[in-house]
Amino acid sequence: xxxxxxxxxxxNKAEQLLQECAGWLRLLDFVKQENAYLKTRLSLAVDHKxxxxxxxxxxxxxxxxxxxxxxxxxxxKDAKLQEDRIKEIVLxxxxxxxxxxxxxxxxxxxxxxxxxxxxxxxxxxxxxxxxIT
Numbered sequence: 353x354x355x356x357x358x359x360x361x362x363x364n365k366a367e368q369l370l371q372e373c374a375g376w377l378r379l380l381d382f383v384k385q386e387n388a389y390l391k392t393r394l395s396l397a398v399d400h401k402x403x404x405x406x407x408x409x410x411x412x413x414x415x416x417x418x419x420x421x422x423x424x425x426x427x428x429k430d431a432k433l434q435e436d437r438i439k440e441i442v443l444x445x446x447x448x449x450x451x452x453x454x455x456x457x458x459x460x461x462x463x464x465x466x467x468x469x470x471x472x473x474x475x476x477x478x479x480x481x482x483x484i485t
Contacts, residue, residue: 373435380428
């Protein structure tokens with residue numbers, strides 16, 4: 353009986369990690385879509401405003417958007433790899449190794465940073481667009 357309970361705990365822990373990965377992938381998809389929306393808004397603003405100061409700000413934000421896309425893609429790749437590893441652990445009913453727990457924590461920290469940084473960037477962008485219109 354103890355053995356069955358232990359295996360159930362292992363599977364439950366792995367499934368929790370798996371659910372967290374799935375949530376991250378949905379979040380990353382949303383942030384990527386939001387980033388695309390911001391790029392579209394920037395493009396529309398550039399169509400209507402062409403002074404040098406604005407164009408410098410526009411270039412700054414365009415570079416931030418591009419870097420954010422690259423970072424999102426990098427995290428998404430890592431999160432998908434982690435999800436695949438955890439799926440295998442669930443399938444094989446293996447114990448979750450410490451290295452996967454550490455990777456999960458690393459991803460958790462990266463996602464938290466991305467959310468905060470993206471929110472800051474979006475706020476700055478909206479503030480900048482409002483001040484020039």
